[in-house]
Amino acid sequence: MKNLACRGICERYRSDKKRYALGIKRCTSCDAYLLIQEFQCPCCGTALRTKRKSKKRIIDFVEC
Numbered sequence: 001m002k003n004l005a006c007r008g009i010c011e012r013y014r015s016d017k018k019r020y021a022l023g024i025k026r027c028t029s030c031d032a033y034l035l036i037q038e039f040q041c042p043c044c045g046t047a048l049r050t051k052r053k054s055k056k057r058i059i060d061f062v063e064c
Contacts, residue, residue, distance in 0.1 A: 007043050009042050010030045010043035013034040030043055
């Protein structure tokens with residue numbers, strides 16, 4: 001089982017930019033954008049997001 005608590009290791013890989021096109025990934029558990037090659041957060045083991053959420057999906061959720 002994965003440890004889903006942020007331990008602060010991700011601070012070394014944190015990026016100021018928030019662009020998936022540049023290869024930056026997002027950890028939803030640590031709430032951080034990371035510039036890293038792996039697909040799992042080195043801190044908590046959560047799968048990293050490589051694409052943004054669809055705007056259509058967000059609009060549909062708000063309208064419901």
